[in-house]
Amino acid sequence: xxxxxxxxxWDTHVVRKIEGxxxxxxxxxxxIHEVTSPVAFLGLKSRGIKVLYPERTFATxxxxxxxxxxxxxxxxxxxxNQLKALESNSNEYGISHWGLGHQKNGIVHVVGPxxxxxxxxxxxxxxxSHTSTxxxxxxxxxxxxxxxxxxxxxxQCIMQPKPKKMRINVNGKLGLGVTPxxxxxxxxxxxxxxxATGYFVEYAxxxxxxxTMEGRMTVCNLSIEMGARGGMIAPDETTIEYVKGRxxxxxxxxxxxxxxxxxxxxxxxxxxFDKELTFDxxxxxxxxxxxxxxxxGMGISQEIPDAxxxxxxxxxxxKSLGYMGFSEGDSMIGKKVDFVFVGSCTNGRIEDFRAFTxxxxxxxxxxxxTVWLVPGSHIVEAQIKEEGLLDILTEAGFTLRxxxxxxxxxxxxxxxxxxxxxxxxxxxxxEGRQGPGSRTMLASPLVAAxxxxxxxxxxxxxxxxxxxxxx
Amino acid sequence: xxxxxxxxxxSTAVPLAxxxxxxxxxxxxxxxxxxxxxxxxxxxxxxxxxxxDNTPKKDFVLNNPIYSGKILVGGKNFGSGSSREHxxxxxxxxxxxxxxxxxxxxxxxxxxxxxxxxxxxxxxEFAEKIFEAIAADPNTELEVNLPEQTITLLASxxxxxxxxxxxxxxxxxxxxxxxxxxxSIKPEIEEFALHLPL
Ligand code: SF4
Numbered sequence: 001x002x003x004x005x006x007x008x009x010w011d012t013h014v015v016r017k018i019e020g021x022x023x024x025x026x027x028x029x030x031x032i033h034e035v036t037s038p039v040a041f042l043g044l045k046s047r048g049i050k051v052l053y054p055e056r057t058f059a060t061x062x063x064x065x066x067x068x069x070x071x072x073x074x075x076x077x078x079x080x081n082q083l084k085a086l087e088s089n090s091n092e093y094g095i096s097h098w099g100l101g102h103q104k105n106g107i108v109h110v111v112g113p114x115x116x117x118x119x120x121x122x123x124x125x126x127x128x129s130h131t132s133t134x135x136x137x138x139x140x141x142x143x144x145x146x147x148x149x150x151x152x153x154x155x156q157c158i159m160q161p162k163p164k165k166m167r168i169n170v171n172g173k174l175g176l177g178v179t180p181x182x183x184x185x186x187x188x189x190x191x192x193x194x195x196a197t198g199y200f201v202e203y204a205x206x207x208x209x210x211x212t213m214e215g216r217m218t219v220c221n222l223s224i225e226m227g228a229r230g231g232m233i234a235p236d237e238t239t240i241e242y243v244k245g246r247x248x249x250x251x252x253x254x255x256x257x258x259x260x261x262x263x264x265x266x267x268x269x270x271x272x273f274d275k276e277l278t279f280d281x282x283x284x285x286x287x288x289x290x291x292x293x294x295x296x297g298m299g300i301s302q303e304i305p306d307a308x309x310x311x312x313x314x315x316x317x318x319k320s321l322g323y324m325g326f327s328e329g330d331s332m333i334g335k336k337v338d339f340v341f342v343g344s345c346t347n348g349r350i351e352d353f354r355a356f357t358x359x360x361x362x363x364x365x366x367x368x369x370t371v372w373l374v375p376g377s378h379i380v381e382a383q384i385k386e387e388g389l390l391d392i393l394t395e396a397g398f399t400l401r402x403x404x405x406x407x408x409x410x411x412x413x414x415x416x417x418x419x420x421x422x423x424x425x426x427x428x429x430x431e432g433r434q435g436p437g438s439r440t441m442l443a444s445p446l447v448a449a450x451x452x453x454x455x456x457x458x459x460x461x462x463x464x465x466x467x468x469x470x471x
Numbered sequence: 472x473x474x475x476x477x478x479x480x481x482s483t484a485v486p487l488a489x490x491x492x493x494x495x496x497x498x499x500x501x502x503x504x505x506x507x508x509x510x511x512x513x514x515x516x517x518x519x520x521x522x523x524d525n526t527p528k529k530d531f532v533l534n535n536p537i538y539s540g541k542i543l544v545g546g547k548n549f550g551s552g553s554s555r556e557h558x559x560x561x562x563x564x565x566x567x568x569x570x571x572x573x574x575x576x577x578x579x580x581x582x583x584x585x586x587x588x589x590x591x592x593x594x595x596e597f598a599e600k601i602f603e604a605i606a607a608d609p610n611t612e613l614e615v616n617l618p619e620q621t622i623t624l625l626a627s628x629x630x631x632x633x634x635x636x637x638x639x640x641x642x643x644x645x646x647x648x649x650x651x652x653x654x655s656i657k658p659e660i661e662e663f664a665l666h667l668p669l
Contacts, residue, residue: 012667012668013667015656015659015660015663016656016659018638019637020636020637020638021636021637021638021639022636022638022639024653024656024660026660026663026664026667028667028669035503035504035555036503036554036555036556038505038506038507039506039507039508039556042506042507042508043650047650049654052657052660052661053664063500063503064504076504078504078505079504081504081506082504082506085506119669121668121669122669127554127555127556128553128554129552129553129554129578131554143553143554143578144554144578144581145554145555145556145559145578145581145582145585146556146557147556147582147585147586147648147649147650148581148585148649150650151649151650151653154650154653154654155650155653155654155657155660156660156664157653157660158649159649159652159653160581161636163577193491193548193551194491194547194548194551194574194576197548197574197575197576197577198577227548227551227576227577229577229578250669257668258668258669261668261669293491293493293551312490312491312547312548313490313546313547315488315489316489316490316491316546319489409495409500409553410500410501411500411501411503411504418523428493428495428552428553430493430495430496430552431495431496431518432495432496432499432518433495433500436499436501436518436523437518437523
C-alpha cells in the first residue's frame with residue numbers, strides 16, 4: 001500500500017498496536033532539559049526503575065539559564081536547583097549532560113541538529129512542544145509531557161494514537177524580504193492555532209525544497225502553533241549534506257546503512273492525506289502578529305482585521321486586542337517598539353543573525369529600544385564571531401548575549417516589562433509569555449532588525465539596500 | 472505515578488468561556504521552577520487570577536465564590552501551546568478532576584489523561600448549553616459518567632456522549648498509567664530495539 005513519509009517513519013517504530021488504544025512507539029532519540037525532567041526522574045526513583053537506554057537520551061540546560069555572566073553561579077535559587085537536579089540525575093543514570101558552561105550547551109532544538117543527534121527517519125521526543133523543529137530532517141519529532149518523559153526514560157517508548165495526516169504545499173517564488181518565518185506565520189494565520197490539531201503535517205513544494213536546513217527548522221518549529229503534533233519535510237540532498245559527518249551522525253558502514261534508509265523517506269506518489277492544502281508562496285508578505293496567539297498574524301502592510309474576520313470569537317478577540325492596546329483597522333507600521341528579541345529555537349540560528357545583520361549594517365540601534373540578541377548555541381555564537389557579524393553588530397550599537405531560551409519564555413531574568421512592546425523572533429505571543437504583562441509581536445529577524453534601527457514597526461523591504469546580501 | 476480512579480463524577484462546574492486558553496495562562500513559565508510536583512494549584516491561571524500585588528482579581532471566575540466544583544468548563548481550543556504537564560498538574564492540584572471543552576489541544580489532552588484528569592469533548596452546542604445552564608444557576612450540577620461515556624446536565628436531563636479510547640478508559644477507571652503497561656512489555660521492546668534502521 002502507498003505510504004506517506006509520516007507513515008513510513010511511524011510504522012517502522014511501532015513496537016505493538018493496542019486494540020482500541022494507542023500504538024506503542026519506539027523513540028530513537030530523547031532530549032531533556034532542566035524544567036520538564038525532574039519530576040520524571042522522581043517517578044523513576046519512586047518506582048525503583050532504571051533508564052533503559054541512557055545512550056539515547058541527551059540533556060542540555062537552556063530554559064532557565066542566564067544569558068549573561070554564565071561563568072558565575074546562577075543567582076535564582078530555584079533555577080540553580082533545577083540545573084543541579086538535571087546534572088545529578090544525568091550523572092546518576094549515565095546520560096550525556098551539557099550543562100551551563102559546557103561547550104555543547106545551548107537550546108535543546110538547536111544543539112540536537114548541530115551535533116547530529118537529529119537524524120532523518122528517526123523518532124525524537126522532548127518535553128518541549130517545539131520539538132517539532134527536528135521534523136525538518138524528515139524525523140517524527142514532537143513534544144511530550146513529563147509523564148511521557150518518564151516513559152521514555154524507563155522503556156524508550158511512549159503510547160500515542162497515530163495522528164491523521166495533512167500535507168501543506170507551498171509553491172512559487174518568495175518575494176523580497178520574505179523568510180521561512182513569514183511562510184510559517186502566514187500558514188498559521190490561514191489555519192488558526194487549532195487548524196491542524198490532531199494532524200501531523202508534511203510540508204511539500206518548491207518553497208520548502210529551496211530552503212536551507214535552518215529555514216526548514218524554523219518552519220517545522222512553528223507547526224505546533226497551528227495545533228499540529230509536528231511537521232516534517234522529506235530529506236533530500238540538502239538534508240544529507242547537513243547531517244553528514246556530525247559528531248553523533250552514523251559513520252562508516254553505519255552511514256551507508258543509514259543513507260540507504262534515508263533514501264526511502266519520501267511520500268509515495270499515490271499516497272493519500274486526510275487533508276491537503278496548497279498556498280501560493282509569491283503572495284506571502286513579511287508577517288507580524290497583532291494579537292495574543294500566533295494565528296493572529298497578518299502581512300506587515302495590512303490593517304488589523306475586524307472581529308468578523310478573526311478566529312476565536314468576538315469576546316476573545318476583544319480581550320486580545322485590549323491586552324495589546326491595539327484596535328481593529330490599525331496599521332502595524334509605525335507602532336512603538338520598546339524591545340527587540342532575536343533568538344529562540346525558532347530563529348536563533350546563524351542564518352537568523354545573518355539576516356538581522358544584513359539590515360542593521362551601516363545603521364545604528366534606535367536609542368530607546370532595548371535589543372537582546374541571543375544565539376541558540378555556542379556554535380551559533382562562534383559562527384557570529386567568525387563570520388564577522390559581531391563586528392558589524394557592535395559597530396551598529398548592538399551587543400551579543402550568551403546562548404539559552406531567554407525571553408522566549410522568560411523563565412530567567414530576560415523578561416519584557418509589563419505593558420512594553422516587543423518584536424520577537426520567537427514563537428509565542430501569549431499574554432505574559434515574555435514576562436507578566438508583556439506585549440509581543442512575532443516576526444522574522446528582518447522585521448526585528450527594521451524595528452531595532454527605527455524604534456517602530458517598519459516594513460524591512462523599505463530598508464533593504466543590498467539585495468544580494470540578503471539571506 | 473498511578474492516580475485516582477475515575478468513575479462517575481457529579482459536581483457543579485466553573486465556567487471559563489474564553490477560547491484558545493493557552494498553557495501559559497494555565498501556569499505561567501515562572502512557576503515551572505519546582506523539581507517536585509507540589510503546589511501548582513496555587514498558580515493555576517495566576518495572571519488572570521491575581522493582580523501584580525497578589526491581591527485577587529475580583530472579576531475572574533476562580534475568585535467568584537458563586538462558582539465551585541470539580542469540573543472546569545472551558546472555551547474552544549483549550550490548553551493550546553506548550554507541552555508543560557504542569558498545566559494539567561495545576562488543574563488537578565486546584566481540585567478539578569474533569570475539563571469540558573468543545574475542542575482540546577492535543578498535548579494538553581494527553582497530559583490530562585496521563586495524570587487522571589478526564590478531558591470531555593462535547594459539541595459546541597452542548598458546550599453552549601452548559602454555559603447557559605451555569606449562567607442561569609451556578610449551583611447546577613453536571614454528571615460525568617465514564618463507564619457510560621456520558622455527560623448530563625442533571626437539572627434538565629440533557630446529555631451527550633463523549634469519546635475516549637477503550638484503553639485510556641480502562642486506565643482511568645482503574646487508576647493505571649502507561650508506565651505500568653510499558654514496564655510489562657519491556658522484553659518485547661528490547662527485542663524490537665535490535666532491529667531498528669538507525
Ligand atoms: S527557545 Fe522557547 S520554544 Fe524553544 S526550547 Fe526554549 S523555551 Fe522552548
